Amino acid sequence: MLEKPNKFRVALISGAAIGAVSGIPGLNLLNCCCCAGVWLGGVLAMYLYRQEFTEGMPPLESSDALLLGLMSGVVGAFVATFLSVAILVVFGPIEAEFLRSLFEKGLDRLAEEGTLPSDMVDQFRDQLESAVQDSARVSSILGNLFIELIVYPIFAILGALLGYAFFRPKTPPQATPVQ
Structure with missing residues (x-):
């Protein structure tokens, strides 16, 4: 039996998407709606992870969604902070x-x-x-990073669980024997 695909690459891609949505001015307004950008990043993580499955691999599990959401949220927090600082340096x-x-x-x-x-x-x-x-102070930037490191993984996990519900393989209900 084959092992499950590596989650790290998927977490980097979806975390970069979360960071881009959260760090780019104007686009970050999407997060005003219950962190929708972070939720969508979690759903994206599950979609990309599901695409890497082949025959013979163990089935997709909710624990995969939890771990992917956590990893994506942490990566997204760092990417968003990096983008925010870069934009602050370049544009003020x-x-x-x-x-x-x-x-x-x-x-x-x-x-x-x-x-x-x-x-x-x-x-x-x-x-x-x-x-x-x-x-523009370092303490403010670090404070935002601290809050993002708490909030982003939570909402990315919720998004990944939602993605798990959408993208998991559907198993037909088993017939119960009639006596």
Whole structure:
């Protein structure tokens, strides 16, 4: 009987997909919907792993999905962090600047309508400026990596289990003997 295919290559590919979806500005908004990009990376891992099976190999098991999801999530967290840092170095804090411009417009509107007092608007602006500056600090990047190393494997495991449900070989129900 043959051994199961190697999971490492599949985990690298699906982890790179998770990292790309999570690290590229604009595309990372897909993760706003319950980490959908990470879920899809887990499903991709199971799809790719299932494609490597041949006749004579042991059947696909849910433990394969758990391990693939875990490995893909960890790889995805590191790839996403690497991409985020690379984009930060090349382009600067573009996401933070974009969010700041959105909040500035909202604060201006609230100040014009008189909904917020002007001193509160100034406090919000100071906090916003502090958040933009903090987004480029090493401690912030490492904090994000720590959170991603917890969250991404969880959702990638869920995605891989979902992929297992989709891609496992269907076995017909066994007939029970009639007495």
